[in-house]
Amino acid sequence: MSGVGIVMLVHTALDRAEQVARHWIASGCPVVLHVDKNVDGATFRKFRQALASEPLIRFSKRHRCEWGTWGIVAASQSAAAVMLEQFPDVRHVYLSSGSCLPLRPVEELVDYLAARPRTDFIESATTADVPWIVGGLDFERFTLRFPFSWKKHRYLFDRYVDLQRALGIRRRIPAGLVPHMGSQWWCLTRQTLSAILEDPERAVYDAYFQKVWIPDESYFQTLARQYSTNIESRSLTLSKFDFQGKPHIFYDDHLQLLRRSDCFVARKIWPRADRLYQAFLTDSAGAMKKTEPNPGKIDRIFAKAVERRTRGRPGLYMQSRLPASWAVNSVTSNPYSVFQGFSELFEDFETWLARITGSKVHGHLFAPERAELAGGGHMINGALTDRAEIRDYNPQNYLTNLIWNTRGERQCLQFGPRDNQVIRKTFARDPNAQISVISGAWAVPLFRSNQNFTELRREAAKLQQIEASFLNTLRNQETKARVRIWTMAEFIEAPMEPLQTILDELGPLMPRHLSEAPTLVNLDGFGQFLQNLKNQGMHPYLMGDFPVEQGPVNMPKPPRKPYLVRK
Template identity: 60%
Template sequence: MTLGFVLLVHTAFDRAEQVARYFAANDCPVVIHVDGKVKQRVFREFRDRFKDDPAIRFCRRTRVEWGTWSLVRATQEASTRLLEEFPEVRHVFLASGSCLPLRPVAELRDYLDERPETDFIESVTTDQVTWTVDGLETERFTLRFPFSWRKNRKLFDAYVRLQRRLGLKRRIPETVSPHLGSQWWCLTRRTLESILQAPDRAELDAYFSKVWIPDESYFQSLVRRFSTCIESRSLTLSKFDVYGKPHIFYDDHQPLLERSDCFVARKIWPRADKLYQTFLDDNRPVTRRGEPNPGKIDRVFSKANERRGQGRPGLYSQARFPSPGLENGITAARYNVFCGFEDLFEEVQPWLARRLGGRVHGHLYHPDRVQFAGGETVINGCLSDSAALRDYRPEQFLTNLLWSTRGERQSFFFGPNDQPEIGAFLARDPNATLVVISGAWAVPLHTSNMEFDEVKTEAARLQRAELAFLRELKAPGVAARLHLWTLADFVVNPKEKVNNVMREITGPGPRRLTDLPEIRDLSAFPVFLQKLRNAGMKPQVMGSFDGH
């Protein structure tokens, strides 16, 4: 009986009972502290389950609150009783009700017996701490924290600001060397008794009771005063996310937990039946184990933290909808937007589909309906062709489309007659390739059968819309790959310009572009532009046609 456990329990009592009985069955006494906030009836029922086991005891209860002295006091109460009632114990292991042994407890006992004078506790000086999240380091020892960070956050923050403004600082006791570390430790009897029976304990307790999150500093600091051999690490595997919240382990984490070679892990999901069945079975096949090393799985958790903090490019959810500029990629895949091509060329959509592969849609932002490729009414991701649904969230419509069809390049047409809200989004998306022939929308107008006054009105409307779009394309912060020509510039050598675009989109090929769709008849177009000028409208986006 050289190893004893202190269990801090506040929920999942059935799992805490399993673990406590497992320790006791392996000749390890256990003292359990049940949170004082637990109803007396629930506590009595839980305590009565252990009447038949003399190796499991309970200590006086304390109402525990995160980040306060109550957690240290609960640990003191349980540790004191364990040391008093089980004098054979040489090491005390602090765990919670959500902890689970990953290796047979006999291996842990043998490991500690080989190191009878070693204290295992993470204990680092405040200037070396890099893991605090939105917290205080040195100031947690020099300021006072009488208010709860969780329950009275405004008072907590206001009092901290007041102390800083007035320059108020507490005196750190001379016998204290401020250190921080994980709450979960394994200490020798000699060190733990020295801490609990220190002649100046009352003064130390009064000081640490006003330290912020004292369970991360009380034992971590005092162990430096009394221990003769410290290994500054915890034997408990405990991982935290980017917000400082502990990772919860589920059944599918079993291989990861085994790979760590750690003796104990927290925090285990209470309904992870497979984990409890596996790790509480000492008859399971023995695997080759090495020194406990949580670093073996750090890469996995680093990637998980990165994904949780940054998300996946182009994937949005209600749980992770970042502010503009913090999206980690606003769309999931490369795509192409062609402006003016369908106005200038005959049958350009099937030609682009042959050249580019993937899907070439019509006008996804047409005012009447979404023009999916092939006339589809519903596409991947259950996106419908409803203009009303699309216009409710035009940017998310596109991001959902690209996420749902990733692996297949998407292309679509866009023009001044389409819903304009998406324009700024396209301009700042580095995944977008924008191929714009400004003024091409006027080509079908000049051959239309509308009255000229109607044509002039429509031309003025479309030009205003395109000018607004062009301003967005020329604004600071444009990240899209942009190919922009006026209509007059483009028709001078269209094959060369289109060939350059195709090479950028599909990559360099062995042959140059030799065919283009037929360009609509532009012989009367300069006259049409002059007619617009004569009628009082100034064409601005078409470029200069010789002689007009």
């Protein structure tokens, strides 16, 4: 018989528990089984009868086990007491569950513990030092009483906690105890475990911990600090938990992942993971090499899984998973460009930009009549339609789906004060958005129209108010988009420089020097148009200091006079 005894807490899947128990005893490890009292009598008797002929297997007194309650500690105590009494040669007692699975040959575990005869392996840290507490109760779990089940009587549990807080009730922690927490899956030496179970103050400690919340994560973890001479604050069992504190379940496709961990035991194994049970319980020759257990090797994978579950993939929205706004790390999946005022100031801006950059250039995607998709199309990738009523049902999701469905191709779109303004906050908080604005350019279509001046004045006042609000949003310190703003006056004074800046931001494949520019609309008389608006009491200030008489843009320098050089 080996010097390692296995205590198994069995709740379900008794057939798998029997299979694992036989694996332990085949290598000389005695096993004490505790079967949850919630298991019906007939099933328990059948299970016990199947193992009755095994000399290295014992059964302990049964307790009713429920998550977060004292029953799990009582079950561990009863089974550990049987182990110490029935098998005097056992030096280490390893606590496991019926869903645990040995990953390495049992002989390796026996040799590992034999080389450390006085070492206790139990995760044990103060509440201030543990990052995994989920549920809002850290040190309060030791100072309040918890007589109600969190799972079965949640309302009573919460109200009783609120009542104790309101009345200022605090429990007295037994003298000399410093509460510690950690994984319930430990491996303790006979000396430490017997000291805990035979302590003269055990009745006091048990009475105290019976009303502690989740005592199986603190009872042995606290008391081991009283008696152990050498604690390794870690568990030899691989167990991973998600962001809600629920254990990860291992399936057949986790086989290579479990091999990579180098751990001796893993939980929680799906009962129908036939491939895992076959690989680890029958394939000793192909077991992992002798090495120190290192669950950190797979921590990165689990951290990525938690991040994927809580935050999703950036910019992916679908009917089966619509994340909360706080969980979204990026509104869209890829960079895109928003242009305001460019299509109003240039005759052929969209065609020119598509030709120069190779990007997909849309018109006013949020125009009130329809989504002006590139090339005048009525539908784009992902069956996104140009119909305004469908787009406006959820403008943000329309944008995010468009960017997701066109991954790999830069999307550019026009925007302006005439468009649906619901989307502008989405633009501002999206780090993938590159927003370029020529303020006041909305006045150019008004200038070129043939409306009554009274209507033009009213429309100009409305559009200026809308654009001013948008600019304030873009200048807010919480804005995450990359924003460039020019007044119309400063832009047309030297348009090549800002155009070159925009192209540089579109990516490294853009031309280094701009050799072709879009055609500027005819602005003759535009300055006088603005002056007329002023004369009518409307102050068009977003254009900048625009002269009444506009000179030619980028006026060429006069030719130099020829001169002769005499020899």
